[in-house]
Amino acid sequence: xxxxxxxxxxxxxxxxxxxxxxxxxxxxxxxxxxxxxxxxxxxxxxxxxxxxxxxxxxxxxxxxxxxxxxxxxxxxxxxxxxxxxxxxxxxxxxxxxxxxxxxxxxxxxxxxxxxxxxxxxxxxxxxxxxxxxxxxxxxxxxxxxxxxxxxxxxxxxxxxxxxxxxxxxxxxxxxxxxxxxxxxxxxxxxxxxxxxxxxxxxxxxxxxxxxxxxxxxxxxxxxxxxxxxxxxxxxxxxxxxxxxxxxxxxxxxxxxxxxxxxxxxxxxxxxxxxxxxxxxxxxxxxxxxxxxxxxxxxxxxxxxxxxxxxxxxxxxxxxxxx
Numbered sequence: 001x002x003x004x005x006x007x008x009x010x011x012x013x014x015x016x017x018x019x020x021x022x023x024x025x026x027x028x029x030x031x032x033x034x035x036x037x038x039x040x041x042x043x044x045x046x047x048x049x050x051x052x053x054x055x056x057x058x059x060x061x062x063x064x065x066x067x068x069x070x071x072x073x074x075x076x077x078x079x080x081x082x083x084x085x086x087x088x089x090x091x092x093x094x095x096x097x098x099x100x101x102x103x104x105x106x107x108x109x110x111x112x113x114x115x116x117x118x119x120x121x122x123x124x125x126x127x128x129x130x131x132x133x134x135x136x137x138x139x140x141x142x143x144x145x146x147x148x149x150x151x152x153x154x155x156x157x158x159x160x161x162x163x164x165x166x167x168x169x170x171x172x173x174x175x176x177x178x179x180x181x182x183x184x185x186x187x188x189x190x191x192x193x194x195x196x197x198x199x200x201x202x203x204x205x206x207x208x209x210x211x212x213x214x215x216x217x218x219x220x221x222x223x224x225x226x227x228x229x230x231x232x233x234x235x236x237x238x239x240x241x242x243x244x245x246x247x248x249x250x251x252x253x254x255x256x257x258x259x260x261x262x263x264x265x266x267x268x269x270x271x272x273x274x275x276x277x278x279x280x281x282x283x284x285x286x287x288x289x290x291x292x293x294x295x296x297x298x299x300x301x302x303x304x305x306x307x308x309x310x311x312x313x314x315x316x317x318x319x320x321x322x
Contacts, residue, residue, distance in 0.1 A: 010118035011311050018276075018303050021215055022025065025222020036227055039220070043286045046217050051182045051283065054109075054210030055136060057186030060198055062133040071265040072131050072257075075272065076138050078252045079104040079236050081295050085144065086243070094154060098281070102298055103243040105139050106275035110214040110292040111306075115275075116268060119314060129269045135287050136280065137185040144182065159211040175216035217279035221299050224282075228293045237297035241277070245309040249274035257320075267317045274309045 028034060031149060034042070083100045090096035106112065116128045198206070231235075252273040256266050277299045285295040 002170055009190060010115050011307055011314070013117035013118065015276075015303060015307055015310075017109070018111055018218060020301065021218035021226065022300055023224040025219035025271045026223075026226045027222070028219065029223035029226025031072075034223055039223055039227070040286070042216075042220055042223075043283060046213065047283045047287055050209050050213040050216065051280070053206045054213045055274060056184040056188040056191075056208040057198070057203070057210050059133065059137075060191050061186050062110075062189060062192045064189075064193075067130045067133065068127065068265075069130070070260060071269050072134060073257050074256050074261050075131060075252065075269045076093060076134075077256050077259075078144065078248075078273070079139060081255075082243075082248060082251055083139075083146075087146065092150070094147050094288070095151040095290045097143050097150060098285050098295065099240060100287065101139065101284060102142040102240055102277050102281045102295050104248060105143075105278045105281045106135070106248075106272055107303075108135055108272055108275060109278075110218070110270055112275050115310070116271065119271070120264060124264060124268050127265060128272060131269070131272055137189070138183060139183045140280065140284070141282070142187075147215040147290075152289075157306040214279070217283065221279060221282050222298060223301055224286075224292070224296045228296050230297055233293045233297045234301075236294045237301045238305075240294065240298040241305050243304035244277050249309065249313055260318075262322055264321070265312075270313055270317060271310060274306060274313050 059125055083104050084101050086100035087096045090099050091314070108128065112128055112132070113125065116124045247272050253270050261269065277295070279299065280297050282295055285292045
């Protein structure tokens with residue numbers, strides 16, 4: 001039997017701060033400390049300022065030649081497979097891509113870093129940092145391109161004008177590259193290859209802005225959750241959370257094993273897949289105004305469900321044959 005977890009257990013010590021931050025936001029929303037019309041402004045601030053600082057600073061020190069790409073490649077193969085399967089299930093429209101992104105995008109930074117560090121040490125964190133360095137770039141860019149294509153098709157159907165496929169694809173890729181998330185990642189990655197580094201005068205403000213992203217984004221999730229009718233969204237949120245915290249890691253385990261991934265590399269990638277939905281998906285849904293209520297509820301529900309899923313994964317993975 002699995003023993004009752006104490007507060008210093010790596011899963012609880014990593015997840016409880018997230019739950020508490022969402023709870024603080026929920027209470028603040030219930031107390032009406034922020035007007036509903038101000039939530040969109042705060043969301044824009046987080047998405048267009050704090051996220052930019054965090055992503056650019058993270059990527060500005062990444063050197064691709066030093067990264068072990070094999071486990072990460074397997075992770076993204078599984079994520080892409082699940083993403084397009086979910087798009088097909090949810091109807092292949094613009095809302096489907098937002099829901100599909102929620103099924104594959106993990107909270108790798110705020111929860112993953114301390115969790116993997118406590119459970120697997122520095123070697124595990126190196127693997128996770130390799131994933132983090134490309135996580136937003138690959139998954140958010142993929143989702144943005146697909147969503148922009150879907151929106152272009154929907155607009156063409158609504159207006160009765162059907163443009164050429166290559167032109168629609170070009171516009172979608174352009175919109176994706178100039179999107180507020182992939183753009184600072186690409187700029188930061190290009191800057192990293194110069195080897196110049198960031199001067200402390202620049203690096204310190206970026207660090208402060210980036211460190212504010214996680215707490216403020218999660219408080220914002222709680223505020224939005226307090227204004228979301230949970231009754232009609234709970235079933236959808238639970239289904240989406242089960243995809244993220246159960247199906248995603250199971251696929252990662254099965255396909256990773258089939259592709260020859262073993263040991264710590266497999267364990268870190270499976271645990272990363274079992275992490276709850278990241279706050280970036282919430283901001284993504286807010287940005288495009290697609291499935292906001294479902295995604296907001298799913299961020300909270302998946303955080304609670306992941307306590308069980310991650311604990312089971314970490315308990316069972318060491319029993320796999322090497």
